[in-house]
Amino acid sequence: MAGDILVVAEHSDGAVKRPSLEALTCAAGLAGSLGGSVTALVAGPGAADAASACGAHGAAKVLTLDVDVADTNAWAAAVAGVATEASPALVLFSHTARGKDLAPRVAGKLDRPLASDCTELSVDGGAVVARRPVYAGKALVNVSASGTLLATLRPNAVPATENAAAGETSAADVKAPEKGLGAVLAEIVAAASEKIELTEAAVVVSGGRGLKEAANFNLVEDLAAALGGAVGASRAVVDAGWRPHTEQVGQTGKTVSPNLYIAIAISGAIQHLAGMRTSNYIVAINKDPEAPIFKVADYGIVGDAFEVVPRLTEAVKAAAAAG
Amino acid sequence: MNIVVCIKRVPATDTRIKVGADGTSIDETQVESIISPYDEFAVEAALQLKEAAGAGEVTVVSLGPAETTKELRTCLAMGADKAVLLKDGDAAKRDAQTTAAALAACISGLNADLVLCGKQAVDRDQGQVGTLLAAKLGLPCVTEIKKLEVADGKATVERAGDGGTTETWNVTLPAVLTTTKGLNEPRYAGLKGIMAAKKKPIEEVDAALDDAHITVKSLELPPPRREGRIIGEGPDAVDELMRLLREEAKVL
Ligand SMILES: Cc1cc2nc3c(=O)[nH]c(=O)nc-3n(C[C@H](O)[C@H](O)[C@H](O)COP(=O)(O)OP(=O)(O)OC[C@H]3O[C@@H](n4cnc5c(N)ncnc54)[C@H](O)[C@@H]3O)c2cc1C
Ligand SMILES: Nc1ncnc2c1ncn2[C@@H]1O[C@H](COP(=O)(O)O)[C@@H](O)[C@H]1O
Numbered sequence: 001m002a003g004d005i006l007v008v009a010e011h012s013d014g015a016v017k018r019p020s021l022e023a024l025t026c027a028a029g030l031a032g033s034l035g036g037s038v039t040a041l042v043a044g045p046g047a048a049d050a051a052s053a054c055g056a057h058g059a060a061k062v063l064t065l066d067v068d069v070a071d072t073n074a075w076a077a078a079v080a081g082v083a084t085e086a087s088p089a090l091v092l093f094s095h096t097a098r099g100k101d102l103a104p105r106v107a108g109k110l111d112r113p114l115a116s117d118c119t120e121l122s123v124d125g126g127a128v129v130a131r132r133p134v135y136a137g138k139a140l141v142n143v144s145a146s147g148t149l150l151a152t153l154r155p156n157a158v159p160a161t162e163n164a165a166a167g168e169t170s171a172a173d174v175k176a177p178e179k180g181l182g183a184v185l186a187e188i189v190a191a192a193s194e195k196i197e198l199t200e201a202a203v204v205v206s207g208g209r210g211l212k213e214a215a216n217f218n219l220v221e222d223l224a225a226a227l228g229g230a231v232g233a234s235r236a237v238v239d240a241g242w243r244p245h246t247e248q249v250g251q252t253g254k255t256v257s258p259n260l261y262i263a264i265a266i267s268g269a270i271q272h273l274a275g276m277r278t279s280n281y282i283v284a285i286n287k288d289p290e291a292p293i294f295k296v297a298d299y300g301i302v303g304d305a306f307e308v309v310p311r312l313t314e315a316v317k318a319a320a321a322a323g
Numbered sequence: 324m325n326i327v328v329c330i331k332r333v334p335a336t337d338t339r340i341k342v343g344a345d346g347t348s349i350d351e352t353q354v355e356s357i358i359s360p361y362d363e364f365a366v367e368a369a370l371q372l373k374e375a376a377g378a379g380e381v382t383v384v385s386l387g388p389a390e391t392t393k394e395l396r397t398c399l400a401m402g403a404d405k406a407v408l409l410k411d412g413d414a415a416k417r418d419a420q421t422t423a424a425a426l427a428a429c430i431s432g433l434n435a436d437l438v439l440c441g442k443q444a445v446d447r448d449q450g451q452v453g454t455l456l457a458a459k460l461g462l463p464c465v466t467e468i469k470k471l472e473v474a475d476g477k478a479t480v481e482r483a484g485d486g487g488t489t490e491t492w493n494v495t496l497p498a499v500l501t502t503t504k505g506l507n508e509p510r511y512a513g514l515k516g517i518m519a520a521k522k523k524p525i526e527e528v529d530a531a532l533d534d535a536h537i538t539v540k541s542l543e544l545p546p547p548r549r550e551g552r553i554i555g556e557g558p559d560a561v562d563e564l565m566r567l568l569r570e571e572a573k574v575l
Contacts, residue, residue, distance in 0.1 A: 098485060104466075115537065116451060135334065136445060139349065140542070185492055186491045189488060191486065203574075238504075245503075246487070301554060301557075315565050316575070
């Protein structure tokens with residue numbers, strides 16, 4: 001129906017991911033204004049177990065899709081199949097590793113526009129308006145479409161809150177989706193240890209060239225571990241080969257928007273700021289009081305990272321131990 | 324092998340953005356332009372494949388204003404063989420679908436074995452033209468590849484999956500692949516390349532453009548961040564930081 005919203009919810013073994021709970025919360029608010037309801041689409045093993053969390057966050061209905069989620073193209077075909085039947089106002093994804101790969105595929109199949117990496121969605125005159133950063137967050141655009149709009153929601157942009165709805169589960173009646181289309185997933189190699197996805201983390205601790213050598217990143221890793229956060233890096237450090245490309249924060253790396261961003265020995269070049277300036281709180285530790293990072297830091301400490309960071313890590317651990 | 328690379332002319336990454344007179348796009352006066360950084364990885368990948376095979380042709384395609392010949396010339400100087408400019412003065416403002424359709428109309432006539440795009444153009448940051456192009460051409464697509472090998476009409480690519488995993492995909496060519504950082508180190512165009520590029524062809528044609536699929540209602544600057552604040556010096560400032568994180572920011 002015209003005011004309805006489909007939310008593609010990601011989960012692992014039935015545990016719905018936080019960015020998806022945020023998308024559901026956002027959708028529930030919009031559906032209220034549009035006079036429609038929210039349907040969550042879940043796929044993959046354990047999909048049925050994801051239903052109650054979807055319901056608790058505002059989904060009136062939960063459709064399970066019987067597809068192989070490793071095959072993004074098949075998954076996209078299934079979502080497109082449901083969307084064609086439902087002709088909703090909005091199909092919402094999270095701007096996660098999977099979501100940003102999946103959403104353009106669905107857009108291609110439906111030939112409908114996609115507003116990617118939105119930080120806010122609202123309703124104006126009965127239509128969904130998507131607000132999204134452009135030019136690496138140096139500007140924002142507000143976009144809308146007539147008819148179904150697709151959007152991906154940036155993690156941490158909208159807090160997840162409970163908003164109980166029926167959460168009635170049924171299996172989606174989608175035609176057997178096309179197979180692979182020439183691209184077949186051959187292998188997935190797990191990381192040495194399960195990592196918190198940088199773009200989804202609530203806390204990010206990043207290190208820069210001021211740390212002098214790769215081995216000193218243990219300072220960053222220890223603080224990140226104490227805070228339960230993810231590790232990021234400046235481009236200088238990635239280009240030097242100290243850290244993998246997947247950890248680069250900035251205009252040509254990842255855009256992060258955590259609750260807390262800690263920049264250690266990073267100068268704060270415009271391209272780095274582009275990737276983290278929308279973080280809720282920014283802490284900077286740098287020995288140069290003139291470093292541009294201090295212009296955006298809510299809490300700046302002028303000092304030597306090798307002295308300040310270990311003390312901070314101890315303090316965080318002590319606070320955690322004290323409960 | 325025929326390889327087509329899509330590149331976009333975008334403002335340099337250190338550009339200060341001002342809102343243009345129309346209120347829906349940026350003021351482009353005095354803005355330096357560059358090849359969108361992710362597209363450079365695509366150009367480099369194409370050149371490396373051609374060099375490894377010792378044969379083939381690399382064609383660079385861009386939908387852009389007439390001035391885009393500057394960026395296309397750079398690609399030719401890096402080693403691409405020819406370029407096609409689909410002329411569109413408003414290319415920066417086109418939505419992803421319109422752009423993909425215009426590119427598809429051109430590329431479908433180029434007999435490509437492989438089409439490479441950047442993962443994202445760093446102006447509108449849409450991150451979808453490559454995937455939409457693949458859909459329009461009816462080709463398989465793998466996004467954000469960080470490793471690429473081609474043999475016997477097949478590509479083997481790696482991309483970062485969820486939670487630090489690495490996925491390996493086997494792709495039947497022709498296909499569209501989008502590139503990300505880590506794939507390679509784009510070369511600089513040397514003097515020899517720059518001289519050679521002067522003799523290489525840039526074909527200019529009017530772009531085939533459909534109506535917009537999405538409307539930009541307004542473009543605005545983000546609200547300014549709270550003023551930065553230095554709370555202290557050296558390790559002794561840690562206690563105050565902990566207090567602020569707990570009591571003011573409430574993030575601990
Ligand atoms: C097209 C383009 C794209 C780019 N994309 C990105 C991007 O995505 N991400 C990115 O990060 N950069 C990017 N850059 C690079 C960017 O311009 C900077 O060069 C880079 O961010 C600098 O990294 P840094 O802050 O680690 O190093 P530096 O600028 O060298 O800063 C090191 C800092 O460490 C401090 N320091 C030194 N010793 C200590 C100590 N003992 N304790 C505390 N502080 C110390 C110094 O005071 C200094 O401020 C890009 C550049 C271009 C041209
Ligand atoms: N106007 C354009 N001309 C040529 N290629 C483009 C254009 N716009 C986007 N692309 C390609 O599509 C990729 C993704 O762009 P986007 O979806 O706009 O972020 C870019 O990295 C380019 O490879």
